[in-house]
Amino acid sequence: MPGRIQATLSGVTRVAVLTSGGVDSSVALCRLAETHRGRLTAFYIKIWLEDELAFMGSCPWEEDLELVRAVCASLSVPLEVVSLQREYLEQVVGYALSELRAGRTPSPDVLCNRRIKFAAFLDRVGRDFEVVASGHYARTEVRSGRTHLLRGADPVKDQTYFLSQLDQTQLERCLFPIGHLHKAEVRAEALERGLVNAGRPDSQGICFLGRVPYDAFIAHHLGERPGDIVEAGSGAVLGRHRGYWFHTVGQRRGLGLSGGPWYVVGKDVEGNRVLVAHASELERHRHRSLTVPRPHWIADPPSRTRLEVRIRHGERTTPCTLSEGAGGALELELEDGDAGIAPGQFAVLYDGQECLGGGAIG
Numbered sequence: 001m002p003g004r005i006q007a008t009l010s011g012v013t014r015v016a017v018l019t020s021g022g023v024d025s026s027v028a029l030c031r032l033a034e035t036h037r038g039r040l041t042a043f044y045i046k047i048w049l050e051d052e053l054a055f056m057g058s059c060p061w062e063e064d065l066e067l068v069r070a071v072c073a074s075l076s077v078p079l080e081v082v083s084l085q086r087e088y089l090e091q092v093v094g095y096a097l098s099e100l101r102a103g104r105t106p107s108p109d110v111l112c113n114r115r116i117k118f119a120a121f122l123d124r125v126g127r128d129f130e131v132v133a134s135g136h137y138a139r140t141e142v143r144s145g146r147t148h149l150l151r152g153a154d155p156v157k158d159q160t161y162f163l164s165q166l167d168q169t170q171l172e173r174c175l176f177p178i179g180h181l182h183k184a185e186v187r188a189e190a191l192e193r194g195l196v197n198a199g200r201p202d203s204q205g206i207c208f209l210g211r212v213p214y215d216a217f218i219a220h221h222l223g224e225r226p227g228d229i230v231e232a233g234s235g236a237v238l239g240r241h242r243g244y245w246f247h248t249v250g251q252r253r254g255l256g257l258s259g260g261p262w263y264v265v266g267k268d269v270e271g272n273r274v275l276v277a278h279a280s281e282l283e284r285h286r287h288r289s290l291t292v293p294r295p296h297w298i299a300d301p302p303s304r305t306r307l308e309v310r311i312r313h314g315e316r317t318t319p320c321t322l323s324e325g326a327g328g329a330l331e332l333e334l335e336d337g338d339a340g341i342a343p344g345q346f347a348v349l350y351d352g353q354e355c356l357g358g359g360a361i362g
Contacts (some may be wrong), residue, residue: 015175016129017042018117019071019079021064023190023197024135026071028177030193032133033075041129042072042079045121047088047112067197074195080125087120088112097221100245103269104344107360109313114165118174131175138163138355139179140171146299147172149355154182160355161313164348165296215246227272229255232265232285241274250340265339277339286337292330292347292359299356308350309334309358311341317350329362 017032019025019042032040044065065081072079092111099106118132126132136159137152149171152158166174178186190198222245229239239257241247244267247255251264255276265285266275277285308317309332319335332347341361348358 012036012130013039014129015040015131015133016121016125017077018121018132018134019044019068020135020203021067021197021200022135022203023195023200024137024178024186026067026135026195026197027186027189027193028133028135029071029077030075030189030195031177033077037076040077042068042077043121043125044068044079044081045117046081046083047085047092047116067200070196082121082124084116084120084124088116091115091120099344100218101222102344103244103267105248105342106344107346109162110165110346113162114170118166118170122170122173126173130173132173133175133177135178136163136176137179137181137183138176140174140176142172147174148299150179150353151350151355152176152179155315157183158315159313160350161310161346161348164298164346164355164358166298167296168299171298218243218245225272227274229257229274229276230268232275232277233281238262238276244269244272244274247274249342263339282339283337285339287339287341288334288337290332290334290341290347291325291362292332293327293362295328295330295357295359297357302349302351302356304351307356310348310350311338311345311361320349322349330359 015032015036017025017029017040019029021044029040029042046061046065069079092108092115095111096106096108117134122132137154137157138160139150139152141148141150147168149160149163149166151160163171181189187198219242222243225243225245227241227244228237229241230236231238239255241255247264247267249264249266252261255262255264257276259278261279262276263279263282263285264274265277265282267273268275302322305322307320307322309320310317318338321333323331323333325331343361345361346358347361349356
């Protein structure tokens with residue numbers, strides 16, 4: 001392990017390590033501290049919007065920061081807290097609310113990495129650090145002067161989907177010390193090192209919400225706009241919804257309909273309707289083609305037209321065929337249909353182990 005990181009950091013004098021209070025970033029920090037003590041500064045990025053959301057629930061950032069401080073103290077690594085709340089509100093929360101209002105499905109964690117962790121943070125402190133390390137399950141490889149993003153060794157925890165919008169100037173400064181490990185190995189190492197957060201569960205949901213219910217956050221910003229839940233095809237009204245922005249394509253739970261299971265297959269924004277289909281009819285609503293209007297490539301555009309695509313974070317990928325559409329758009333033809341494809345989701349493309357990039361679905 002020391003050889004792997006030592007080779008990556010050869011000649012580097014200062015490393016910024018992003019810490020969150022979780023076990024992954026803590027183990028990443030421990031590994032770096034073994035070989036680069038004196039060259040590390042840990043950073044906790046404060047994005048929690050406590051002033052705005054405190055009335056909805058408890059503030060998890062205080063607990064997170066307490067754990068970060070404990071880990072850093074045990075390693076004698078200096079810690080700094082950087083507040084990027086304003087940037088996060090404008091560039092990530094604003095984007096998410098705009099997408100929801102338009103009837104689309106946002107991916108705030110993708111934008112958080114591109115605009116906050118490896119952009120606004122670098123703008124704030126980047127001039128003092130050559131490398132930014134994090135606990136992401138991902139790997140990098142330099143070939144012919146270009147930095148390529150590779151899947152994490154753990155196929156279940158792989159986080160390249162969330163890193164798929166990084167560019168070369170960002171990725172070439174990234175270091176992922178645990179990307180070659182499986183989660184079970186990280187947990188075991190945290191226990192062996194006696195880390196205070198070794199048994200802490202993985203965070204779930206959107207990072208800035210903490211323990212605030214997602215629907216409560218949406219209602220606070222967008223309010224409610226009751227409308228009909230309609231069966232796609234027949235047009236039969238099956239129930240009512242509080243606002244189409246509370247629902248997303250592919251959703252099954254929370255519809256309050258009898259005789260199911262029912263799935264959301266579309267939204268009529270103008271008519272304020274949520275369209276659903278019964279599980280027995282879901283096959284008819286599988287999409288086998290999609291368009292990415294503005295594709296982003298991490299290193300270089302793909303040289304092959306036969307690749308794999310990931311529509312949402314998770315282990316599953318689908319074989320697909322690429323073609324060029326109008327205005328530089330990317331057309332994808334899927335080998336297997338998917339009834340959960342929604343405008344705004346990110347389609348992320350892979351060539352074997354390499355994450356090539358992708359973009360929001362039109």
